[in-house]
Amino acid sequence: xxxxxxxxxxxxxxxxxxxxxxxxxxxxxxxxxxxxxxxxxxxxxxxxxxxxxxxxxxxxxxxxxxxxxxxxxxxxxxxxxxxxxxxxxxxxxxxxxxxxxxxxxxxxxxxxxxxxxxxxxxxxxxxxxxxxxxxxxxxxxxxxxxxxxxxxxxxxxxxxxxxxxxxxxxxxxxxxxxxxxxxxxxxx
Amino acid sequence: xxxxxxxxxxxxxxxxxxxxxxxxxxxxxxxxxxxxxxxxxxxxxxxxxxxxxxxxxxxxxxxxxxxxxxxxxxxxxxxxxxxxxxxxxxxxxxxxxxxxxxxxxxxxxxxxxxxxxxxxxxxxxxxxxxxxxxxxxxxxxxxxxxxxxxxxxxxxxxxxxxxxxxxxxxxxxxxxxxxxxxxxxxxxxxxxxxxxxxxxxxxxxxxxxxxxxxxxxxxxxxxxxxxxxxxxxxxxxxxxxxxxxxxxxxxxxxxxxxxxxxxxxxxxxxxxxxxxxxxxxxxxxxxxxxxxxxxxxxxxxxxxxxxxxxxxxxxxxxxxxxxxxxxxxxxxxxxxxxxxxxxxxxxxxxxxxxxxxxxxxxxxxxxxxxxxxxxxxxxxxxxxxxxxxxxxxxxxxxxxxxxxxxxxxxxxxxxxxxxxxxxxxxx
Numbered sequence: 001x002x003x004x005x006x007x008x009x010x011x012x013x014x015x016x017x018x019x020x021x022x023x024x025x026x027x028x029x030x031x032x033x034x035x036x037x038x039x040x041x042x043x044x045x046x047x048x049x050x051x052x053x054x055x056x057x058x059x060x061x062x063x064x065x066x067x068x069x070x071x072x073x074x075x076x077x078x079x080x081x082x083x084x085x086x087x088x089x090x091x092x093x094x095x096x097x098x099x100x101x102x103x104x105x106x107x108x109x110x111x112x113x114x115x116x117x118x119x120x121x122x123x124x125x126x127x128x129x130x131x132x133x134x135x136x137x138x139x140x141x142x143x144x145x146x147x148x149x150x151x152x153x154x155x156x157x158x159x160x161x162x163x164x165x166x167x168x169x170x171x172x173x174x175x176x177x178x179x180x181x182x183x184x185x186x187x188x
Numbered sequence: 189x190x191x192x193x194x195x196x197x198x199x200x201x202x203x204x205x206x207x208x209x210x211x212x213x214x215x216x217x218x219x220x221x222x223x224x225x226x227x228x229x230x231x232x233x234x235x236x237x238x239x240x241x242x243x244x245x246x247x248x249x250x251x252x253x254x255x256x257x258x259x260x261x262x263x264x265x266x267x268x269x270x271x272x273x274x275x276x277x278x279x280x281x282x283x284x285x286x287x288x289x290x291x292x293x294x295x296x297x298x299x300x301x302x303x304x305x306x307x308x309x310x311x312x313x314x315x316x317x318x319x320x321x322x323x324x325x326x327x328x329x330x331x332x333x334x335x336x337x338x339x340x341x342x343x344x345x346x347x348x349x350x351x352x353x354x355x356x357x358x359x360x361x362x363x364x365x366x367x368x369x370x371x372x373x374x375x376x377x378x379x380x381x382x383x384x385x386x387x388x389x390x391x392x393x394x395x396x397x398x399x400x401x402x403x404x405x406x407x408x409x410x411x412x413x414x415x416x417x418x419x420x421x422x423x424x425x426x427x428x429x430x431x432x433x434x435x436x437x438x439x440x441x442x443x444x445x446x447x448x449x450x451x452x453x454x455x456x457x458x459x460x461x462x463x464x465x466x467x468x469x470x471x472x473x474x475x476x477x478x479x480x481x482x483x484x485x486x487x488x489x490x491x492x493x494x495x496x497x498x499x500x501x502x503x504x505x506x507x508x509x510x511x512x513x514x515x516x517x518x519x520x521x522x523x524x525x526x527x528x529x530x531x532x533x534x535x536x537x538x539x540x541x542x543x544x545x546x547x548x549x550x551x552x553x554x555x556x557x558x559x560x561x562x563x564x565x566x567x568x569x570x571x572x573x574x575x576x577x578x579x580x581x582x583x584x585x586x587x588x589x590x591x592x593x594x595x596x597x598x599x600x601x602x603x604x605x606x607x608x609x610x611x612x613x614x615x
Contacts, residue, residue, distance in 0.1 A: 022383050026336050027327040034328065035320050040402065041394050041455050044462050071274075080273045082303075096472060106467045115464040119303065119401040122274060170474040171460060172481065178411040178442075181514065181568045183478045186581070188485070188573035188597065 042114040046159030049113070052130035053154035056147075059139025062132055067121050076143050081122075086144050095164035103140035107169050109153075109161035113137045134158070260286040262296055265366055266350060276304030277430070279350060281365025284490045284509065290343065290537065290544040292368035294428045300348045300366065300444055302403030302465055308450055310398065312426075312434040317380075317418065321393075321455035324385030331420060331434055337375045340417065342440075343543035345369040345511045347483055349443040349469060352596040355589075355614040360493035363600055363612065367511070369544035370431075372438050373421030378413045381456070386413075390456040394463065395437045397450035404463040405446045407439060409456075415440050415542075418451065441513030441542035442481055443595060445469060471594070479594020483513030485572045486597035487520055487547070487564040498608035501555035506533070509544045512566035513595075516540060519565040520547040526559035526601065526613075527574055533562065541567075553604065559613050560602045574599045575614065 042048050063069055069079070076085035086098035098104045103112050117133045119125055128136070138153045147153075147161060175184070242248070264270040265279040272278055280299040282292055292298075312331045320326035345367055353363035381393075386409065393412045396404035407416070417438040419427055427433045432449025439446040445465050460466065471477040487510035492498055510517045516539045521530040536546040547562070563572040573581070575590040575598045584591060592598050601613035 022325065022385075024337055024379075024383060026333045027329040027383070030318055030320065030326050030328040035318070035326060038318055038453055039320065039455065041396070041404065041457070041461060041463075043457065043459060045459070100468065102464070102467065105470075106462070107470070108462050111462045111464065111467050118404075119464065123400075125400045125402070168472065169470045170472060170477040172408070172477050173474040176478050176481070178408065178414055178482060179514065179568075181570050182482055182484055182594070183475055186475075186479070188570055188577070188581075 040114070040118050042110045042117070044108040044110050044159065046110050046155060049110070049155035049158060050130040051155060052134050053152055054131050054134025054136070054138050055152055056135075056138045056142040056149050058131075059135035059137070059142070062136050063139055066128070066132070066136070068136065071122065076140070084140055084143075095168055098144075098164075101144070103137075104144040104146065104163075105165050107163055107165045107167075109137065109141060109146075109158050109163055112140060113158055260296065262298070263361060263365070265298075265348075265362075270299075270304075272304050274304065275306065277301050277307055278304040279348065279366065281361050282368045284360045284364055284367075284488070285493050285496065287490055287509070288507075288546075290369050290509070290540075290546050291423060292370055292544075294370065294423045294425070294431065297368040297370060297422075297428070297431060298346075298348065298366050299430050300350075301449075302397075302399075302401050302445075305399050305401055305403065307429050308399045309429070310434055310450065315398070315434050315452065317435060317452060317454070319380055319384045319454045319456070321457050322387040322390035323381075323456050324387060325383070327380070327384050329380075334375055334418065334420060334435070337379055339373055340376055341371060341373040341421070342417065343369060343371050343540040344417075344438055344440045345542060345544050346438070346444045346447050347486075347511075347595075349445060349480070349595060352592065353598070353600055353612075353614060355612060357612055357614075358494045360488055360490055360600070363494070364488045366444070367509075367544070369509075369511070370422050371424065372417055372419045374417045374419035374435075374438070377416035377418055377437070377454075380418065380454075381413060384456075386456055389458045392457050392460055394455045394457055394461045395446075395448040395451060396453040396455070397432070397448050398452040399450050401464075403448060403465055404461075405448055405465040406457075406461045406463060407442075407446050411439060411442065441483055441515075443469065443483065476593040481594075483511070483595045484597035485512040485514065485517070485564045485566040485570050486510070487517075487562045487572055488600045489522070489560055489562050489602055492560070492604065492610045493602055494610055494612045496610045498553060498604065498610070500608060501553050504551050504553055506549040506551050506560060506562075508533075508547055508562050510535075510539075510547055510562070510564035511542070511544045512564065512568075512570070513542060514570055515542065515567035517545040517564050518567050520545070521563050522547075522549040522551075523561045523563075524551060524558055527561050527599070530563070555606060557606045558604050560604065561599050563599050572597055572599055 071079045071081035072084050073079035077083040086104040089097045134153045141147045260283040262280045265281040270278040282298040318328045347367035351366035357363040391409050419436045435451045437448040437451045489508040491507045510520045520533040522533045523530050533547040533549040539545040565571050579590045603611045603613040
């Protein structure tokens, strides 16, 4: 009888213990190699970036030889695919005015590297070597006047590139939570 | 033997046999019963009986299809062709003007892709989902293993952030077609994350698909643990390839780009990762960012709507859809005088959380020009605004087009002209 009275307590403790360890034991542990093969995410701070380096000059060559120019245009514009060259809006301090063009609007150069690495070239995604991705990234940042022509990009220097939009975008505010009214004081 | 007979009796048109011809043959077989006996002896039939019939085929028996008289189809959204010049699927809008109830048929569910994307042809036996990053126990699941875990089935809408109406749109498919609602079945993402054990500082996840562009989105952990689903089921069958077969993440009530399709990897991380998807949806100020994630209370009248035609004055049931990323719809109101007076509409069926909800309103049209609007309220008490209310709230100059910040949940006005034609009334 005493045991039965305590049963709810045991059950509660059981639930607590379950929160600390797997409940179902379904699925297996991936190997380090499997994780490495699939993990292509690159954070803004760039810790996952592979060793390697690239230059603007190499990037310019690759832009032609890898077929980028065929879709995006020789000068980064005028092709069937989205333009890669900032819009000519004259002198402006507002980087948003250049248009939604990855190598100019992205707040971090890591996103440019990441996207070329995972998504380009069309039909041959994932075939570029890290050095090639560093070079093409360098070329695109150069034609958008983000970096000088002699800049060498590698896993150390890429995250440090000062993108013009670095501080002009707004992250989710600290108070934001899902399932709440979207904005305090906004009745809609 | 059976096959021979089938071949011989097969009418020329496989799908539509001539009914009279068929009846005659049937009658001959039955022993000379005359065809006339099948017709009414007295009076005049109010409508002709169908001349044709749909011949049964093994294929139709196995997997049915709709009537050839039903022509409701999706269309490319926003003026960009889909497939595009490269053969990539981009954005395709659902035909809300012909929708009934709250479920969007899987074949008509809107489609959105990361940058334009080829739909991958995935063998589910080869598909895996990996959870790794800031977790105690990285895990990899087969589809079979995911189906062994406790499942949930929920109605949820998905809406693209690009579902923004403007005055150049004509139909509700153009103004609102980038939202759809389905019954989704799968495992709660929290089940998998708890199984893996999220570490302290694991404040975000990055979810990634297996399609050629490996589309990836960053999602706050608070949302991931709350109600996100890893779906393998949609409307009673497997998720369709255009919707992420065999596995799709569903982020209820949030902008659709977060509901990553062809899901193969979830990485628990300590920061917003600024993926290609994320960068494309950035905002310039924090108020707009806050309004950009969760979809506000929203509704639209689907009948009568743009380019439809009322045959004349008389009774009509006004019908529409309401939804909110903040939870369940608690009230829908309809105005037939351009927003001056509002009357409660009836909610049809149960209003599910983060799901399309059908509303209706009994209306006698007197034949005069008028403007129909609907607005909804959700369980958080938020109310769908008119474009004028939005402009007023943000002190926008009255002589300029209204700029709706974040997700567009503004009221859609439809003008009924005295000839019964229906027009988009956004000014």
